[in-house]
Amino acid sequence: QVQLVESGGGVVQPGGSLRLSCAASGLTFSGYDMHWVRQAPGKGLEWVAFIRSDGTNQYYADSVKGRFTVSRDNSKNTMYLQMNSLRAEDTAVYSCTKASRYCINGVCWYWFDPWGQGTLVTVSS
Amino acid sequence: DIQMTQSPSSLSASVGERVTITCRASQGISNYLAWYQQKPGKVPKVLIYAASALQSGVPSRFRGSGSGTDFTLTISSLQPEDVATYYCQKFNSAPPFTFGPGTKVDIK
Numbered sequence: 001q002v003q004l005v006e007s008g009g010g011v012v013q014p015g016g017s018l019r020l021s022c023a024a025s026g027l028t029f030s031g032y033d034m035h036w037v038r039q040a041p042g043k044g045l046e047w048v049a050f051i052r053s054d055g056t057n058q059y060y061a062d063s064v065k066g067r068f069t070v071s072r073d074n075s076k077n078t079m080y081l082q083m084n085s086l087r088a089e090d091t092a093v094y095s096c097t098k099a100s101r102y103c104i105n106g107v108c109w110y111w112f113d114p115w116g117q118g119t120l121v122t123v124s125s
Numbered sequence: 126d127i128q129m130t131q132s133p134s135s136l137s138a139s140v141g142e143r144v145t146i147t148c149r150a151s152q153g154i155s156n157y158l159a160w161y162q163q164k165p166g167k168v169p170k171v172l173i174y175a176a177s178a179l180q181s182g183v184p185s186r187f188r189g190s191g192s193g194t195d196f197t198l199t200i201s202s203l204q205p206e207d208v209a210t211y212y213c214q215k216f217n218s219a220p221p222f223t224f225g226p227g228t229k230v231d232i233k
Contacts (some may be wrong), residue, residue, distance in 0.1 A: 109175035
């Protein structure tokens with residue numbers, strides 16, 4: 001079955017950097033768009049970043065634009081999130097997820113499934 | 126950017142009761158909407174996509190409806206295992222792929 005496993009979280013000081021990884025198995029990774037989603041402690045879900053299946057397009061939430069960079073290595077079935085200039089408000093569990101889709105007559109609908117268990121990033125001095 | 130709102134933010138209902146959660150988009154998104162259930166300490170699970178299509182394996186007591194700006198998730202008969210927070214998400218072609226703020230459902 002499809003499995004997504006995040007790693008790289010930890011405690012970092014404000015202004016610091018961290019790189020998260022998302023290792024995928026059980027799927028043809030290069031065939032799927034991927035996303036990062038975060039959830040601050042006790043808060044709701046926040047979409048963070050998107051990368052197209054071939055890595056040609058990336059999109060970001062306004063809250064991380066210019067500070068975070070999403071990338072992928074399809075030869076390693078792995079997606080990355082480089083996080084720079086970290087702030088206290090970036091403290092959250094970061095999860096990677098696959099964009100699943102249903103298409104009919106050239107129209108497609110998407111949803112996130114499955115999700116990894118997430119890795120905790122804590123920004124604190 | 127399109128904003129997503131949900132109401133109520135929380136609710137408490139009895140086992141067997143019908144529960145309705147509303148999600149509203151600030152602009153029309155056709156039927157490009159998904160609903161997720163997140164149980165405490167667990168990752169989110171998709172219930173509904175395309176506003177009304179039931180994901181495989183999801184109990185039929187869950188029903189999604191709506192199009193444009195107004196959407197509804199209905200649980201026809203609330204069960205103890207449905208205690209969770211429910212999120213809607215817009216998933217049309219343009220990012221950001223915004224989630225609603227969530228509705229927490231408890232048993233009375």
